[in-house]
Amino acid sequence: QYDEGKREKDEFLSDIRQARISKEWLAAAQSLDPRDLPSFGHPNGGERKLWLMHKLYQGFDPRVLPARKRYFADGEWSSTLVDLEKSGELLIEGTSIKLTEVGRSAVERSLVMDVDPPKTLPFEIKTGPIASGNVVVKNGMTWDMLKRSGVRTVLGLEMEAATIGEIAKQCGIGEWIVIKGVMDHADPNKADRFKPFAARASAEALRKFLIGRFSV
Template identity: 25%
Template structure:
């Protein structure tokens, strides 16, 4: 355990502890490293850190943190001291978001080019007696050089395909309805239990939903109420039964942030001020806004779509979306954060008068783990253990 008194190359911020766990898991597994605990000097909050290698074999010191509570205010209050103490070259936020189902699929990645707070402004009563929002929006943007690199970045794709993708509730539901149309399995009990659990792991919950409500599909005997209506779905606008895409896609697009979790499909409203918005979360705008205070730090916000912010909202895709976004950001860090793009020897501009200016004139970043010197240490060992005498000398550095 240590106090944060060093420079970090990269800070990864997560809004939820479960998102931070996904980051730790992905980096540990992909890079073969373990994390150590650290504590910030300003508020004594815990963080985790480790050393990894980028694609050029350069060492990167990684800092992973999460706020004590969720929401935009907590994100800003927690994240500013992190940047102030750690002086990273690059910062990222990963995690989960809700997506517009007309534009994205579950598990897709949203690479946020700009974020905004969608519930800023004023609400009035219109002439029709309905509430009318008058938006007052300011967007907070990713670094242009980062976005340029993102547009041709695709080395994350073969890595993400190795992640086990859960079956969406829609895929499970439509597989079951299609199976009940078959002559051999007109009733739920006729379906082999192993096959049922393989294709519909949440079948108990889904059966209950299909039996409930005025538009229910199943009878109390677990048969289709109206087989012909299900059969007609095969000739609709979308393919029936629905199948989840084999791998996620990435979308470089705006994201809206608000102060509440939504399950009322709010996308038509949040797209009024920024029409290209494809996702919503609670912390994205606060993240980019906080980074704006540090002009020498580059940043990127990446989130995985875990639901559609509608009445069918559930937690099925939380873990997968967290892992996908963490995997993407790790691959991007290893590709993008290099001495060539962001020299580690640059001078840091301290934030605020109370922040001490840390002197470091060596043209390489500090390496607290003292790694990458195996050849030199081997030579030193051979010299010191030889039969003849050996000595360590230091040429005069200052005349």
């Protein structure tokens, strides 16, 4: 629970409480592979191009994002850049990659046209701390606050998991787990288009985990 504490004039003094799952269940979660889940899918060429251009549009350098390796197999990155250069949607200047006006128009058109949630994505299952709070966050600043509080390994922000962990602790339940679908970076780019996909993918991962733990 990351938002408990004391608000001073110029800073927030956090009083972070942690609820830990068992080491056995953590190890089982770390072994989960998403590639055989229905919501997992490898992107095609058009989807790779759109992902790259969307990240540039949002102000990210797609070369350093962890998702790049899931969208681009060996050799696909350079060929995609060449194709986007030829189409006039992208410009490479020195070591910088920039969208052209044509590229920006393509991204903005996709933001208008692509309103349905995706059916498949090359998502990844990660294990680690989840930070729970009482407000919806989209300012992009909470990550820095958590780092200053000494919690630098948080993988996601949400609003329910800490309660589940606390109740499990109070009831003497030693084995519990929360699986959440992360759909944005809790910054101004936050949107709800991916919410149904995130819910479905996390449910599939939870089902796989439970079948693996309790099937006989």
